[in-house]
Amino acid sequence: MLPLLNLPAAAMAEDSPDRQQAFTAAAKEYQVPESVLLGVSYLESRWDSHAGQPSNDAGFGPMHLTDAAAYTGSNHHAEGEEDSRGDESRPPRAVPRNPEVTPEQIPASLKTMEKAAELTGESHERLRSDVAANIRGGAALLADYQKSIGAPLSSDPAEWYGAVARYSGAQEAEAAKAFADEVYATIKSGAERVTDDGQRVNLPAVPSVEALEKWLEKLKLRVTRRDGVECPASISCEWIPAAYQELPPDDYGHYDLSNRPINQKIDYIIIHDMEGYWGPSVGLNQDPTWPGSWHYSLRSKDGHIAQQIKTKDVGWQAGNWYINAKSIGLEHEGFLAEGSTWYTEAMYRTSAKLVRYLALRNGVPLDRAHILGHDNVPGTIPGTVRGMHEDPGPFWDWAHYFELMGAPLHQFGGPRSGSIMIKPDFATNKPYFYGCDRKNPSADCPPLPASTVWLRTEPRADAPLIKDIGKHPTGGSLYSVYDHSARATTGQRFAVAERQGDWTAIWYLGQKSWFHNPASAPTAIPSMGLTITPKAGKATIPVYGRAYPEQAAYPATIPYQPVTPLQYTLSAGEKYTLAGPAAAEYYRATTFDGSDHTVVRGTTKYYEIQFGHRVMFVNADDVTISWS
CATH class of the missing domain: 1.10.530 (Lysozyme)
Known part of the structure; x- marks a missing residue:
């Protein structure tokens, strides 16, 4: 119940x-x-x-x-098991203790x-x-x-x-x-x-x-220098460079040199929250020993932005090297839940202007398949799925954010369309969560506006939540604010599996998953588009957390990166929305000077799909495309 x-x-x-x-x-x-x-x-x-x-x-x-x-007195930026770089070619670096936030700061x-x-x-x-x-x-x-x-x-x-x-x-x-x-x-x-x-x-x-x-x-305020920052002129932006230096005996930190978009197209913009405050978090990005990095830091009070890495270079930010190599990371001051539950309009506005600017410069579609939350980035292999981060969390107002970008989330199609887009009314949608208070982690969260809907095994309010075998191999999904296992979020598109009265079922992680969607207060809108399903004769097909090239594409000097299926099953008869093609690429970058950094390109064709709360990839040879 x-x-x-x-x-x-x-x-x-x-x-x-x-x-x-x-x-x-x-x-x-x-x-x-x-x-x-x-x-x-x-x-x-x-x-x-x-x-x-x-x-x-x-x-x-x-x-x-x-x-x-x-x-809260602390900065939780590095909590969780995720390796921010997300590349097995370099072992993950130990995470040092986060600095305490003192009253003087x-x-x-x-x-x-x-x-x-x-x-x-x-x-x-x-x-x-x-x-x-x-x-x-x-x-x-x-x-x-x-x-x-x-x-x-x-x-x-x-x-x-x-x-x-x-x-x-x-x-x-x-x-x-x-x-x-x-x-x-x-x-x-x-x-x-x-x-x-x-x-x-x-x-x-x-x-x-x-x-x-x-x-x-x-x-009489301080005058900042923009120093060639990549920001629209209408927002406040300064250059505070992240550290990049060699570390003995054979290491370096804490991002990778590249030449994007010349050598690799940027396909994604990743939205994070810092799980901490502006000052200490900006400082972490200036520490070469810190095992993570990102391109932009955004301040809550006024929306001020620090660019810390050039967009041509690769930040260690999303926990998935394939996504990192093809994305730009934005860290927003704040916490998913602890001690805070909302983001200021000032920060939403500057962030939206920055995202639109970056998207237009790099040809990134303004949709939820390419403007991803950190919580939408997939694990790379089965062993990394469980530890992936959950920010910016359910209290990020995606619908308002896209309106500010000039790309509002619109209905497309009629009431019986074969695909839908999740879009509850943010102000009135206040689902139950617990875990907002770290001092009392089992306590209920206050009822607050959220962008998510719960997904259940049957079309009734007391039905169990669906299960995520990657996140919870032996147990069920939780109502925790930090657990997205059984949640669908605003802007995400899914194929409809069934409808019963006020309930709609979608295909999600290989399951028929139900959410409350009454006509009087809909939590989803029609969103027709392309979908994929396994080709005839295939009972199941694999799904992947990265679209790496086939083994034959690698030169002898670069070790093959296995294309390992995740633990989920995509079965015959199921449908998932298609976001578009995904290039079969691997960016080899394991040295400080960058002279031997190489993009390995394969001939395998992949598609990005909305498989669960996170996007995933399928081999194009395994699927049939249709309009739903």
Whole structure:
């Protein structure tokens, strides 16, 4: 049976006034233009309360008031069994202990709740848990910032540019400006939505607003150097290089030189969360002994980006060398679950702009078969499947992310289409999870918006979850927030196996898997497209975690990398959605100088398919393609 939910004690108070009224009242009290207050809040939280839970950098409520007491005190970036490089040609390096996050490492910009409490007389608890108090705190901060730079408490939104920039918390002038520009773009265009707790909030468009950028100079922020970063000009981005050096006696760290896309096409962009905070995680990427690396780091509070590896080079980031060699990795500040449950709008926006920019430059399709979460990357061989990472997790809003990219997840086909795309309403879809609190790992998570649906063995709510023999060889799937074994996620496309009333079955990991999909509140939309099934006469066919070349393609100087099937079965009669062809390639890179790095190319044809929560590969000679 599905466990009962326990509502969190810290949920935003139900007796708070209407959200819109709270903004109006706070704006009037502190003489802040209501459009400015609404615009700042939208960039931080999209006006959501998040059930009183902190963000990835310990920010609370619609105004994202940051409270240092909510920091976990540690950085869990390397937890798990995964070898980030994912290549047996080099043995995995031992993972050193993660550095502790000390109070000195937490910048003052992430302690705004203390100042808000001083300005309003509200307690930290009320600023965390009461919507109206939280909004008052944000308004008080804006007014204080305005006065501190000598700007007037004007009714003209244009005069508040400096205060808005300071609210970002950024120490870099470019980052503060990018945040303020997004706020003013929102004010100019307007916005309206229903929040995660059912409150309708409206920011009427002010198309005539023109920000007075002169106030930014008063903040005297650091000027960063872009140094040839590969970022769109409209976002804040700086070059903080990852370490690359030889390590005695015969090692090097901690990425590989390449010349992409000249020698190899980039096919994927991988979305991670850091399982840690910005400062320490950026520092790990500067440590050559650290056994992982990535191309970009994104800060939660304001969306600022550090590029750390050139996109031509290969990061050790996804745990699968085939994917690593053909992908770009983005690490987002935050945790899958611990101490945080949501990502800021500022970070979503800069990340989406960066992904769109990189995708267009490299010809990467803007779909969920190529914009992958780390949790969608397959294990390389049966022995690595169980230890693969689970980030960014179920609380990443994939539908909103793709809207920000300009590639919204649309319906294609009619109600009886042979394929569907998972797409629950993020705000109202609040499935049960446990395990959000590491100090009490068996405790229920608060009911929070999520992008996933549970998959069951039968079309009923109390049916067992389907099993993942790779993740749990001897046991069943778990409701843990860290276990994706029986979950399908927004944007993923699957072939329909059956329909019964309010339930839909899809083919998933070789099983007919049911999820609740009522017509009154659908959790999936039609998505016709190409599917594969085993060729006639084949009872089963293998699936693979990488599309490596056949043995004959390897020169004598490069050891053959076996094409090892994973432990799953794809049987006759089953169908899986086809993402497209996958090149049979192996990038041989085991030396520091890169002069002997080689791409081995084969003639075997592979297809990428959505086989479970993770993508996998099949040999084209084993399957038949059809339209469903």
